[in-house]
Amino acid sequence: MEAKHEPTLAGYVGIWIGLLCIVGIEVFLTLMKLPTHELLASLLVLAFIEAAIGLLYFMHLKYEKHILLWSLIPAVVFVLFMMNHIWPDAFRMASMKVPIQ
Amino acid sequence: MSEAEITMSAGQGAAMEASPYGIQSKKLTMWLFIASDAVTFGAILFGYSYLRAGTPNWPTPFEAGSIVNGVIMTFVLLTSSLTMLGAVIAAKQGRKSACIQWLGATIVLGIIFAALHLREWFRMFHEGWSLSNNPMGGTTLFGATFFCITGLHLMHVISGIIALVVIAIGYNTDWLDAGHVETTGLYWHFVDLVWMFVFPLLYLMNVGR
Numbered sequence: 626m627e628a629k630h631e632p633t634l635a636g637y638v639g640i641w642i643g644l645l646c647i648v649g650i651e652v653f654l655t656l657m658k659l660p661t662h663e664l665l666a667s668l669l670v671l672a673f674i675e676a677a678i679g680l681l682y683f684m685h686l687k688y689e690k691h692i693l694l695w696s697l698i699p700a701v702v703f704v705l706f707m708m709n710h711i712w713p714d715a716f717r718m719a720s721m722k723v724p725i726q
Numbered sequence: 727m728s729e730a731e732i733t734m735s736a737g738q739g740a741a742m743e744a745s746p747y748g749i750q751s752k753k754l755t756m757w758l759f760i761a762s763d764a765v766t767f768g769a770i771l772f773g774y775s776y777l778r779a780g781t782p783n784w785p786t787p788f789e790a791g792s793i794v795n796g797v798i799m800t801f802v803l804l805t806s807s808l809t810m811l812g813a814v815i816a817a818k819q820g821r822k823s824a825c826i827q828w829l830g831a832t833i834v835l836g837i838i839f840a841a842l843h844l845r846e847w848f849r850m851f852h853e854g855w856s857l858s859n860n861p862m863g864g865t866t867l868f869g870a871t872f873f874c875i876t877g878l879h880l881m882h883v884i885s886g887i888i889a890l891v892v893i894a895i896g897y898n899t900d901w902l903d904a905g906h907v908e909t910t911g912l913y914w915h916f917v918d919l920v921w922m923f924v925f926p927l928l929y930l931m932n933v934g935r
Contacts, residue, residue, distance in 0.1 A: 633815075634811065634812055634815055637808060637811045638808065641804060641805070641807070641808045644804055645801065645804060648797065648800050648801075648804070648925075651925075651926050651930060652793065652797060652930065655790075655793070655930040655933050656790055656933075661931075664930075664931065665931060668926035668927070668930060668931065669926075671926070672922050672923045672926050672927075675919075675922040676919050676922055676923070679807075679915055679918065679919040679922065680919070683807055683811060683915040683918070683919075684912055684915045684916070684919075685912075689747070689748065689749060690746075690747055690748045690749075692746060692747060693747045693748075693749065693754075693757065696747070697757055697758075697760075697761050700761065701761050701764050701765060701768075704765050704768070705764075705765070705768045705772075708768065708769065708772045709772075711772060711776045712776075712779070714776075714780070715775075715776045715777075715779040715780040716779060716780070717780075718779075718780030718781070719779055719780050719781070719782060
């Protein structure tokens with residue numbers, strides 16, 4: 626069922642410009658030479674915003690039945706969330722300061 | 727396509743329960759593939775991040791000027807998503823000629839992206855980078871992760887270009903329908919979406935500070 630009204634191509638151009646602006650912000654933040662962890666956090670937040678816009682508008686998830694979104698996204702997010710268990714080990718390696726060849 | 731049309735397309739007189747998702751099975755299949763591929767890319771990006779965080783002598787080979795190529799690649803790929811949307815809209819409206827033109831534009835932009843990608847690779851090869859070599863000294867893991875992740879993404883782009891060519895030919899000859907164009911569009915947008923993570927994590931995070 627496609628009950629919701631999808632944007633026209635002109636509407637998509639607006640979204641495309643928005644995504645380009647986000648890329649511009651990412652490059653600007655990189656050139657600002659922020660500390661690594663601050664830059665990483667900023668870039669990840671912006672990347673997730675881009676991904677959400679891409680999923681909802683370019684991939685039309687916003688205009689499909691909500692059951693599709695709720696069937697797919699929580700499962701993917703859960704799997705990616707569970708991968709975060711690796712960080713303590715990565716930071717342990719970094720704190721040992723052992724150069725890895 | 728409406729639920730009724732989906733049910734009707736199953737065969738003349740078929741008494742089928744409507745899809746709970748309200749989409750064609752091929753589109754649902756593509757969504758399932760995208761979910762699994764998102765996890766695949768998520769895993770390798772987590773692996774890269776693990777090595778990046780755990781390696782004290784991680785190199786940052788990119789200069790501010792050298793990310794221009796990456797910015798152009800991002801612009802080209804984002805624009806190809808827009809032309810893909812044009813193809814999907816035209817296909818849904820039954821404007822075959824316009825759809826083929828939009829698909830052609832998407833294919834050309836995809837080829838430009840792949841060419842820029844390969845140019846970047848060859849520049850790095852020329853500087854001495856490889857899967858197992860680091861001309862800056864220190865860990866060789868940068869080359870291994872960079873070429874593997876961008877290579878996997880490039881493989882997706884090339885596969886997408888081939889799929890788009892097949893879809894364009896099939897749609898032009900009435901062998902395939904608007905649903906096939908839309909389903910391939912989902913794949914193409916996903917490839918674009920993955921780049922939204924690859925570009926900042928592999929390029930911008932490795933600019934020398």
